[in-house]
Amino acid sequence: ICRVDPYGFERPDDFDYASYEAFFSRYLVVLTRRAIKWSKLLKGNNSIQKSLKVKRYIRKGIPNEHRALIWMIVSGAQANMEQNPGYYHRLLEGEKNDKLVEAIKTDMNRTFPDNVKFRKTADPCLQHTLYNVLVAYGHHNKAVGYCQGMNFIAGYLILITKNEEESFWLLDALIGRILPDYYSPAMLGLKTDQEVLGELVKMKVPAVADLMERHGVMWTLVVSRWFICLFIDILPVETVLRIWDCLFYEGSKIIFRVALTLIKQHQAFILEATNFPDICDKFKQITKGTFVTECHSFMQKIFTDPGSLSMATINKLRETCREKVLSQG
Numbered sequence: 001i002c003r004v005d006p007y008g009f010e011r012p013d014d015f016d017y018a019s020y021e022a023f024f025s026r027y028l029v030v031l032t033r034r035a036i037k038w039s040k041l042l043k044g045n046n047s048i049q050k051s052l053k054v055k056r057y058i059r060k061g062i063p064n065e066h067r068a069l070i071w072m073i074v075s076g077a078q079a080n081m082e083q084n085p086g087y088y089h090r091l092l093e094g095e096k097n098d099k100l101v102e103a104i105k106t107d108m109n110r111t112f113p114d115n116v117k118f119r120k121t122a123d124p125c126l127q128h129t130l131y132n133v134l135v136a137y138g139h140h141n142k143a144v145g146y147c148q149g150m151n152f153i154a155g156y157l158i159l160i161t162k163n164e165e166e167s168f169w170l171l172d173a174l175i176g177r178i179l180p181d182y183y184s185p186a187m188l189g190l191k192t193d194q195e196v197l198g199e200l201v202k203m204k205v206p207a208v209a210d211l212m213e214r215h216g217v218m219w220t221l222v223v224s225r226w227f228i229c230l231f232i233d234i235l236p237v238e239t240v241l242r243i244w245d246c247l248f249y250e251g252s253k254i255i256f257r258v259a260l261t262l263i264k265q266h267q268a269f270i271l272e273a274t275n276f277p278d279i280c281d282k283f284k285q286i287t288k289g290t291f292v293t294e295c296h297s298f299m300q301k302i303f304t305d306p307g308s309l310s311m312a313t314i315n316k317l318r319e320t321c322r323e324k325v326l327s328q329g
Helices: 017-042 052-059 064-075 077-083 087-093 098-108 126-140 150-161 164-178 188-204 206-214 219-228 237-250 253-265 267-271 276-285 295-302 311-328
Strands: none
Touching (some): 017 064, 064 077, 064 150, 087 126, 087 164, 126 164, 164 237, 188 311, 237 253, 253 295
């Protein structure tokens, strides 16, 4: 029995090895098939143009050996890195903000305590790489600096790219462009998007929205970590990476698709809740089990279950929800 997964995460004591093996032996066939298709698409040259075919390929999953490259290209991180040679290293060599450095240091040991590659005893220990990426980013984007949650995202990027500078530019793509204002000190974008999810649930799963309202459960209590950590430590690693494949290509609406699918799929289960703590507990439960482990079928569902979800709808909802959040102050 392998206690540590391919990414360095230790499996919990109650890990269901049997159903995971069953899933993975099927998934391996899919991965092999996808890898052949991707190799043909890339034909040994490291560039792709955005197209419907590429979008379809990405939705079906990027093989791990191409993942870092494709993320870099489709997110615009690659272009930014090439236009700013040496920039990352200059950030690390420059003057440091002591408060920022202190805040980042504090979070180092709290980042993935269950991952062997982030242990102080690991060689190489990824804590050092993570520290560099976060310090550089805090000096690059002073409006954001450092905020909790960013350590997990940067950590995942490092595990996938195995490259410090690429992780920095991908972090910049996520925080600077793909996620609207999630990590600024006021977290306005994050609060807005939680409200947007609430509105979408009203439209698409009204019974759950009623339940939340009846018991006075605010969305932020049950989904804020989904948004802040982009499902890290909430869904299984393979599933998170598949979500991120689409996030880098299609943008933040993927987060709503995932959230709505989780809620819609487990509607009956959530509706069994009879009180406040019960609802919170149900929301913890729905992110576990075979439905989320079977990442391939899960990803097919996020594009069918919630129905149509246009960026126009989301932007309209964001406008009204942002007003609401601002007025609540």
